[in-house]
Amino acid sequence: MKRGRVLFEAINRNRKFSSRTPPSPSQQQQVLLMDQSERYCYNPSLHWNPQVEDYFCKAYGPQAFSRISKALTRPSCYSCIRVNTLKATTESVIEKILEIQHEKKLQEQDALNNLHTDADKSVEVSKTVNGSTAETNPVFKCPIPGLDYVVFVKGSGPHDIQYDYQQDRPPKEVIVSRKCAEAVLRGAQVYVPGILACSAHVEKGDKVAVSVGVEQPGRNGEWATGITRGIVLQGLKTDPQYIERDGLYIGQGITMLSRAGIFRGLSGLGVDMTDRVFRLASFNDVLKGDIFLQNLPSIITAHVLDPQQGERILDMCAAPGGKTTAIASLMKDKGEVTAVDRSHNKVLEIHNLAAELGLNSITAYKLDALKAVRKDKSNSTVTQSSIEDKLSQTSQQAESANFVNGELVSPATEDNKIYDEEMKKGPYTSKAEIRKQIRRMKNGPGKNQATGGRVNKCEGFLPNSFDRVLLDAPCSALGLRPRLFAAEETIESLRRHGKYQQRMFDQAVQLVRPGGVIVYSTCTINPGENEALVRYALDTYKFLSLAPQHPKVGGPGLLGRYESSDGYFEEWLKPGEEDLVQRFDPSGPHDTIGFFIAKFNVGPKEA
Ligand SMILES: C[S@@+](CC[C@H](N)C(=O)[O-])C[C@H]1O[C@@H](n2cnc3c(N)ncnc32)[C@H](O)[C@@H]1O
Numbered sequence: 001m002k003r004g005r006v007l008f009e010a011i012n013r014n015r016k017f018s019s020r021t022p023p024s025p026s027q028q029q030q031v032l033l034m035d036q037s038e039r040y041c042y043n044p045s046l047h048w049n050p051q052v053e054d055y056f057c058k059a060y061g062p063q064a065f066s067r068i069s070k071a072l073t074r075p076s077c078y079s080c081i082r083v084n085t086l087k088a089t090t091e092s093v094i095e096k097i098l099e100i101q102h103e104k105k106l107q108e109q110d111a112l113n114n115l116h117t118d119a120d121k122s123v124e125v126s127k128t129v130n131g132s133t134a135e136t137n138p139v140f141k142c143p144i145p146g147l148d149y150v151v152f153v154k155g156s157g158p159h160d161i162q163y164d165y166q167q168d169r170p171p172k173e174v175i176v177s178r179k180c181a182e183a184v185l186r187g188a189q190v191y192v193p194g195i196l197a198c199s200a201h202v203e204k205g206d207k208v209a210v211s212v213g214v215e216q217p218g219r220n221g222e223w224a225t226g227i228t229r230g231i232v233l234q235g236l237k238t239d240p241q242y243i244e245r246d247g248l249y250i251g252q253g254i255t256m257l258s259r260a261g262i263f264r265g266l267s268g269l270g271v272d273m274t275d276r277v278f279r280l281a282s283f284n285d286v287l288k289g290d291i292f293l294q295n296l297p298s299i300i301t302a303h304v305l306d307p308q309q310g311e312r313i314l315d316m317c318a319a320p321g322g323k324t325t326a327i328a329s330l331m332k333d334k335g336e337v338t339a340v341d342r343s344h345n346k347v348l349e350i351h352n353l354a355a356e357l358g359l360n361s362i363t364a365y366k367l368d369a370l371k372a373v374r375k376d377k378s379n380s381t382v383t384q385s386s387i388e389d390k391l392s393q394t395s396q397q398a399e400s401a402n403f404v405n406g407e408l409v410s411p412a413t414e415d416n417k418i419y420d421e422e423m424k425k426g427p428y429t430s431k432a433e434i435r436k437q438i439r440r441m442k443n444g445p446g447k448n449q450a451t452g453g454r455v456n457k458c459e460g461f462l463p464n465s466f467d468r469v470l471l472d473a474p475c476s477a478l479g480l481r482p483r484l485f486a487a488e489e490t491i492e493s494l495r496r497h498g499k500y501q502q503r504m505f506d507q508a509v510q511l512v513r514p515g516g517v518i519v520y521s522t523c524t525i526n527p528g529e530n531e532a533l534v535r536y537a538l539d540t541y542k543f544l545s546l547a548p549q550h551p552k553v554g555g556p557g558l559l560g561r562y563e564s565s566d567g568y569f570e571e572w573l574k575p576g577e578e579d580l581v582q583r584f585d586p587s588g589p590h591d592t593i594g595f596f597i598a599k600f601n602v603g604p605k606e607a
Helices: 002-016 025-039 050-060 062-072 090-115 118-129 178-185 259-264 296-305 322-330 344-356 387-391 393-400 411-424 431-443 491-511 527-540
Strands: 078-083 139-141 150-154 173-177 195-199 207-213 231-233 249-255 269-276 291-293 312-315 336-341 362-366 382-386 402-404 407-409 454-458 466-472 512-522 544-546 558-562 594-602
Touching: 050 062, 050 491, 078 090, 078 296, 090 139, 090 150, 173 178, 173 249, 178 207, 178 249, 178 269, 195 207, 195 259, 207 269, 291 322, 296 322, 296 466, 296 512, 296 594, 312 322, 322 336, 322 344, 322 362, 322 466, 336 344, 344 362, 344 454, 466 491, 491 512, 491 527, 512 527, 527 544, 527 594
Parallel strands: 173 207, 195 231, 312 336, 312 466, 336 362, 362 454, 466 512
Antiparallel strands: 078 150, 078 291, 139 150, 173 195, 207 249, 249 269, 382 454, 402 407, 512 594, 544 594, 558 594
8 A cells, every 4th residue: 555655656757747847856856855755754554454444344334544644653742750659759769760861961061062063063063952962851740649650751752864865865774673663663772682783894983774664464374574684784675675765764874783683683782873863862771770660550460459468469460560560569578479470480580570670579489370279178289391492391399309208399399388387487478578588588788589591380260279370361452552563463363352351350250269369461452352351251250340449540440541741540341331441542642542441340259
């Protein structure tokens, strides 16, 4: 379609100048500029699977869906930060961010003063004054009651970028992967692994235009970028995705390595983005441990769960641990947060995040949440697994395992024993606190549970083991932005999510004790995905009820919330309301376009 539009416009342009006299140089220049403004800009349109597009068009109406689709391609207008209240205060974080911004601004001014001749300086300084380079982003506390540990750093965009196109001399270019571009749109830098292709003769310190190579349809209906990593860009129409990249330029930057360095290396900064279409603050390695960059609805999900100190909480699909750590922080790290994920490497991510934030109440296991309920009533068995273990399990066990009665005993079961001993001694100390002490004894001060490549594998939990369960279910994730490609989702996969979520919910219901709470959340624009689950839950389990009100943030238990220009909590839906779709307004500033949270109270279960 895009190709058709380009062709149509080219014909129109030619018509405009098809008088008997050939176009004058100024007319030629005008055509060139029109060409370039169409090419070197950010104006993407999302690819959808045709059936999914049709389904959403019917659900939302074609115009509304087109606005949603457009809004998905843009980042939010701010970065959202959760303050780790165990290590820092909101005020101290705001102060530090402002200091960092101020420092950066000074550095950029210094760099300008040192680098350029006076003539260059005046151009660059006026650029700075216009806000193109160093700028101070407003930083403020989240105004929603109860969420004063959330900080927003405002960004801006879309901005027009001057890509320095000169006739017959296109700018040097870098094409990055879609994932890389989505991160860059949210404030990240371009790292070496994200670079797919680059112009010939790029040296360290060159200015490059950065565009994104998005998956394109292949002959057999498959989607691929079709760009071989390391390919040389000539600035010609024969370059990969030359036409398809029209309107897919996300900014420009300075290369930190030469072309050869970029494609020889495996890591490191590839391009320092100096001019971005969307300017959001970068928090890479900033205030590490004191803050966590997290989408607002994810923070709210933990908040809605309302975990209490000393409780036992299960997070069923936990990696990389954003909500798990939010839960542990709300509990002031006092209690027991069990985080499970089916992926080994992702469990390591939970370990690492918990360690970075200094949280000790979290224990992460590799477990398929579909098998989270233990069938037999014997003690829970927990084993260690690691990638290396899989390769040489026998020798690993011989070297490192503790054997009791011929059984492999993991630190977790060992800890349980010590815990039981401690419990007999008298005054209550939480299990998490005892674990912390055991870890301190084992590791010495300052170390935590990050165990390198090793993770604990768990066989499941007995029914009614937890006070609260969070089911942050795997979903289409179509609510998250920015997103530059959506065609991987099919009608079948949308349906599968629903079925998968139901099976997980069946496990969650068994694991939570009577009187407990289940929170179910998904990040999607597909209303069918979440409403169907809520209906299923209430029809199947008569002892469940939607929580009438969350004490801190207000509103009914069924929180179907889609962004509005006024704020996330503009309207809270009542249980049973079916019109989530009409309330959708994609013109607002938020990082998540569609998110759904339902909170269930668990009544007495049947015998
Ligand atoms: C939406 S992400 C969870 C995000 C997480 N709650 C957070 O806030 O950081 C979904 C996660 O579910 C995990 N997952 C998918 N199927 C699973 C299963 N059957 N059992 C356990 N985890 C599963 C995936 O590995 C993925 O990490």
